[in-house]
Amino acid sequence: MALKHFLTLTPMLTASFRSKTFGQAIKTSLFPVKSYSSATGGEHSETVAGQTVVTERRGAVVSVAINRPEVRNAVNQETARRLLEELEAFDRDPDLNVAVLHGKGGNFCAGYDLKELANHTASLKLEQDVTKGPGPMGPSRLQLSKPLIAAVSGFAVAGGLELALLADLRLVEESAVMGVFCRRFGVPLIDGGTVRLPRLIGLSRALDLILTGRPIGAQEALAYGLANRVVPDGQALQAALQLAEEISCFPQQCLRADRSSAVYSCYDAPSFTQAMQYEMDHGIPVIQSEAVSGAARFTTGTGRGGQFS
Numbered sequence: 001m002a003l004k005h006f007l008t009l010t011p012m013l014t015a016s017f018r019s020k021t022f023g024q025a026i027k028t029s030l031f032p033v034k035s036y037s038s039a040t041g042g043e044h045s046e047t048v049a050g051q052t053v054v055t056e057r058r059g060a061v062v063s064v065a066i067n068r069p070e071v072r073n074a075v076n077q078e079t080a081r082r083l084l085e086e087l088e089a090f091d092r093d094p095d096l097n098v099a100v101l102h103g104k105g106g107n108f109c110a111g112y113d114l115k116e117l118a119n120h121t122a123s124l125k126l127e128q129d130v131t132k133g134p135g136p137m138g139p140s141r142l143q144l145s146k147p148l149i150a151a152v153s154g155f156a157v158a159g160g161l162e163l164a165l166l167a168d169l170r171l172v173e174e175s176a177v178m179g180v181f182c183r184r185f186g187v188p189l190i191d192g193g194t195v196r197l198p199r200l201i202g203l204s205r206a207l208d209l210i211l212t213g214r215p216i217g218a219q220e221a222l223a224y225g226l227a228n229r230v231v232p233d234g235q236a237l238q239a240a241l242q243l244a245e246e247i248s249c250f251p252q253q254c255l256r257a258d259r260s261s262a263v264y265s266c267y268d269a270p271s272f273t274q275a276m277q278y279e280m281d282h283g284i285p286v287i288q289s290e291a292v293s294g295a296a297r298f299t300t301g302t303g304r305g306g307q308f309s
Helices: 003-008 079-090 114-119 159-166 180-186 192-201 203-212 218-224 236-248 252-267 273-298
Strands: 033-037 052-060 061-066 098-103 148-152 155-157 170-171 177-178 228-230
Touching: 052 079, 061 079, 061 236, 079 098, 098 236, 148 159, 148 203, 148 236, 155 159, 159 177, 159 192, 170 218, 170 236, 180 203, 192 203, 218 228, 228 236, 252 273
Parallel strands: 061 098, 098 148, 148 170, 155 177, 170 228
Antiparallel strands: 033 052, 052 061
């Protein structure tokens, strides 16, 4: 299945992609949906036409969508800038807990727009110092303080795969295809692909994908740990929003402290001892702010026997 989709993508990277829709029901959102955009100062961003990135707010969850379906959501400079703006706005907003990243029109993202790279090289500005500016795909150098979920449909390849790797969790549709397709065109992974992929799935499997550029389907991605969950076609976004709402309901200071500690231990901790110290230092403040009240709820019967409402 993955190879079949790859063969349709390779010739001109422009053929249309259609995914099958399964009838399995997924719980709908309990929160009202509001348009939201950092570019307009918050809510009421309702015009989709002409916008390369569109957002919708659902309670404490915001969805961020790449809106270039005519090029399988390939990212150009404008789209990269808008993605960065929206995810930075999400991270700053105290009323938002989780973001969902997805693509409009049946594909997650086919990577960087190679037509722009080929035809507008002079205008392409890349910041080589990763501490001083964004990556070519936009938000790839961010270290978010709150969870990001990728809802992957269709193609998530090249730089699109790198955007999916930015997320904490990836919900992948059954017919989705992932891979380092830029291998064929001499385009390097400079949006974190060689950094995050080995950490997520191990060096051996990462090199299999990086060196061969082969397509990988949803079930293999799940076996590798690249996909966290596989869902029926057409349902990744709704499943991701439902999961985001569930995560958003947890005590957030505790959740963010544990998330931060896990990321630190994976990427930044120079030793086991320092990773343990980081965990303790960031966990202690949570005890008074959230753990004591949580323990009190438990003593009244909440969650006894693993039963949660």
